Amino acid sequence: MNxxxxxxxxxxxxxxxxxxxxFAMSQRLCRICVQEPPGSLHWLQxxxxxxxxxxxxxxxxxxxxLSQCDAMCRMITAKQQEVEAVLNTATNINPVAQQKLNDLExxxxxxxxxxxxxxxxxxxxxxxxxxHRYLTEMERNTLGLSPx
Amino acid sequence: MNTNTNPDDAxxxxxxxxxxxxPPLPPRFQENVWRRIEDSEATMKSDTxxxxxxxxxxxPRLALAVATLLVMAGALFGAREGNRMAQxxxxxxxMTAVAPVAMR
Numbered sequence: 001m002n003x004x005x006x007x008x009x010x011x012x013x014x015x016x017x018x019x020x021x022x023f024a025m026s027q028r029l030c031r032i033c034v035q036e037p038p039g040s041l042h043w044l045q046x047x048x049x050x051x052x053x054x055x056x057x058x059x060x061x062x063x064x065x066l067s068q069c070d071a072m073c074r075m076i077t078a079k080q081q082e083v084e085a086v087l088n089t090a091t092n093i094n095p096v097a098q099q100k101l102n103d104l105e106x107x108x109x110x111x112x113x114x115x116x117x118x119x120x121x122x123x124x125x126x127x128x129x130x131x132h133r134y135l136t137e138m139e140r141n142t143l144g145l146s147p148x
Numbered sequence: 149m150n151t152n153t154n155p156d157d158a159x160x161x162x163x164x165x166x167x168x169x170x171p172p173l174p175p176r177f178q179e180n181v182w183r184r185i186e187d188s189e190a191t192m193k194s195d196t197x198x199x200x201x202x203x204x205x206x207x208p209r210l211a212l213a214v215a216t217l218l219v220m221a222g223a224l225f226g227a228r229e230g231n232r233m234a235q236x237x238x239x240x241x242x243m244t245a246v247a248p249v250a251m252r
């Protein structure tokens with residue numbers, strides 16, 4: 001094989017290894033270093049360019065909502081268990097099972113409405129353009145709604 | 149220019165030439181010499197872009213500069229990507245907190 005070709009290919013391979021190696025190492029380190037503690041909302045401040053006052057109001061809203069959210073999740077889990085219990089004993093969708101399914105769905109709808117209300121409240125604290133962007137993003141991620 | 153026309157000197161030179169013993173040349177000496185000359189000329193003529201590139205690559209200063217540049221570029225792009233991924237992780241954490249799967 002041509003000596004020059006071997007040298008050039010070797011140099012290229014070394015270059016690729018150097019670039020990819022430093023890229024991977026830097027990416028990993030940066031991801032670990034920048035990682036936020038659980039529950040932190042700093043990313044929200046950065047992403048939607050919020051000032052400290054807006055951030056404090058959102059943080060309070062967020063904490064209040066989380067306690068509501070926990071209660072709602074417990075309620076949904078309880079309703080799911082009721083549906084499971086009825087379906088385990090029944091061989092068909094009888095009126096009781098139908099009622100339990102309806103209850104579960106009503107509970108879900110209620111929770112989704114509260115979640116949407118939280119998103120709307122948060123977006124109102126933000127500057128209008130950022131608020132609109134936040135709301136669109138949240139609706140798309142949670143309910144699969146297409147951007148307005 | 150001073151030309152030496154002394155017949156004694158010419159005689160002396162001839163004697164000296166005869167007295168100097170020259171070793172026998174190896175077999176096919178002349179042919180080998182010509183072949184080596186032709187080979188070296190051929191090598192000089194076939195300097196393709198690949199050879200030029202290989203010669204450049206082997207320059208230590210240039211190689212070091214390119215390697216440094218590649219490492220720095222990799223680190224820079226990696227840091228940007230790491231930042232973006234950390235932001236995405238935080239957003240996913242937030243979504244999981246405010247909209248658990250059971251509610252969606």
